[in-house]
Amino acid sequence: MRRVAVLISGSGSNMVSLVAAMQADKAADPVLVLSNRPDAGGLAKAAAFGVPTAVVDHTAFADRAAFEGAVHAELVAAKADLVCLAGFMRILGEDFTRLWEGRMLNIHPSLLPKYKGLNTHARAIAAGDEQAGCSVHEVTAELDDGPVLGQARLAIRPDDTPDTLAARILPLEHRLYPAVLRRVVAGDRSPVVIQG
Numbered sequence: 463m464r465r466v467a468v469l470i471s472g473s474g475s476n477m478v479s480l481v482a483a484m485q486a487d488k489a490a491d492p493v494l495v496l497s498n499r500p501d502a503g504g505l506a507k508a509a510a511f512g513v514p515t516a517v518v519d520h521t522a523f524a525d526r527a528a529f530e531g532a533v534h535a536e537l538v539a540a541k542a543d544l545v546c547l548a549g550f551m552r553i554l555g556e557d558f559t560r561l562w563e564g565r566m567l568n569i570h571p572s573l574l575p576k577y578k579g580l581n582t583h584a585r586a587i588a589a590g591d592e593q594a595g596c597s598v599h600e601v602t603a604e605l606d607d608g609p610v611l612g613q614a615r616l617a618i619r620p621d622d623t624p625d626t627l628a629a630r631i632l633p634l635e636h637r638l639y640p641a642v643l644r645r646v647v648a649g650d651r652s653p654v655v656i657q658g
């Protein structure tokens with residue numbers, strides 16, 4: 463597994479850290495960066511790295527199956543054998559996740575299984591948790607639910623807001639995701655743990 467496609471919807475900061483890591487240590491090849499949004503800032507960043515890009519605009523499709531069929535076709539055309547979701551904000555249906563079962567990863571900004579879904583940092587603060595962080599997991603049909611392949615954690619500060627916490631966790635994401643990708647392409651699925 464070394465032909466990696468990265469799916470984004472926005473700024474693509476996690477994509478940048480993945481592509482930079484792959485180009486640095488040659489452990490894998492970034493063969494495609496695909497966005498569901500034509501205006502995603504990450505597309506220009508990918509092009510600057512020399513990585514082929516594609517846009518499959520979800521608003522241009524009648525339903526989710528048609529959209530996911532078009533995404534799958536782009537992945538097959540790029541001969542991707544591993545997919546990294548990185549700030550990709552579409553929920554993927556069962557048929558698509560089954561096609562890529564075991565070959566699709568996602569980064570989620572919480573210490574899974576806690577706080578699946580959105581507003582993760584606000585929920586951790588509201589719950590009075592000591593720690594927060596991010597997780598890389600295998601994508602399955604159940605949202606944010608697959609086997610966890612890595613986690614990075616740090617202490618929540620008393621004065622943290624969701625924004626300040628997100629800002630301190632994002633650099634951990636940029637360390638965690640490349641570390642997990644390196645292990646996965648080496649055939650090792652043992653979890654990566656980073657204490658921030």
Ligand code: GRF
Pocket residue numbers: 470471472473474475476477548549550569570571596632635
């Ligand atoms: C990150 O917090 C990531 O955990 C979540 O989307 C946010 C933005 O990611 N999935 P990126 O900057 O677009 O990579």
